[in-house]
Amino acid sequence: MVKYNPQFDDPVKFRQTVGALQYLTLTRADITFAVNKVCQFMHSLTENHWSAVKRILRYLQGTSHLGLLIQQKSASVIHAYTDAHKRSLTTFSNADWAGSLDDRRSMGGYAIYHGSNLISWHARKQRTVSRSSTESEYKALADTIAELAWLEALLKELHVSMTLEPILWCDNLGATYLSANPVFHAGTKHVEIDFHFVIERVAHKKLLIQFIKTDDQIANVFTKPLSSQRFIQLRSMLKVAPQP
Template structure:
């Protein structure tokens, strides 16, 4: 903020334009008759031009309703897109475990396993393959708790097409049409929209 650039000013204008155009936008919660937990996770490999760190994004649904989401730059530089996605999966599983514990504490039973959707087949393979390969040694051991949660039937993984990846909204710069599509998929409604 001490010395903003033109690019930062343009980014601010985009944010303000979005906010001005959507004063009535919010989440509408609906009873879909189930308490299944689903999570969409994504990462942009080396998306930061300054640090080359990736950004993790995830959104968690309970009973078909969006209840938790996050977008955060990863703490270290990932050497591959699979590593960046696997780290995003790790953060997502931590959030799923937290949501499961919260649901248990407030007395709501959930259907297990929770579904973790990812669009990177290599990261899904690393998570489901119990054989430790030489090529995966650079991923920290603490990230491999995903495998434990799969074995414990807390989480199951699944592939989602990149076009259907809801977490793209949290990790990538998108155009207005794509943003509108993803906002609708996340359950966002505009109370001022004509009916």
């Protein structure tokens, strides 16, 4: 028996609240995934969607002491799970293949660090349906690299030098191998633009893509629901911490 889920009777209130939450994601990276989810129902919202918004608000009320921590001097070693301590930019990219039950599109997300400071993050449903987990991860890689290229250009204008090429961590072996393989496979021709975009950056040594275990993938917090314990663990890695 399907449970009845009535339409929410005040769509303006819903949109105003969600709009405010979108602004809050500029400093609270930990709510990015949840806010992106409720944003997908702006025009067909129900009581369940409003309940999800209220749950986000209750979480914020209980964690109002948290905020994005920016350190003036980054530590020499960023995290125990990365060897990128000599690199200016470190990036984590991830995708949840066919995670949406409504249209089977994948969620893509990334987290980009300058030193030990989180400076850019993203969670968004991909525009097209992916036919494999490798394809969804590769699309996420391309979106991440586009943001990375813009940040590199910005740092160059600000005269911030980079000693080594940025490193991008991906937890999908297929996407990692594909990014370094110049042989184009017939099964991936429908993502040809993304393929050549990524390959060009790697071939010119402007980017290093490496595999990371799923348990160490920070970008999971932007692509899928997590247990409370896992969420709190990744929240601390996002540098969302109590403010001094």
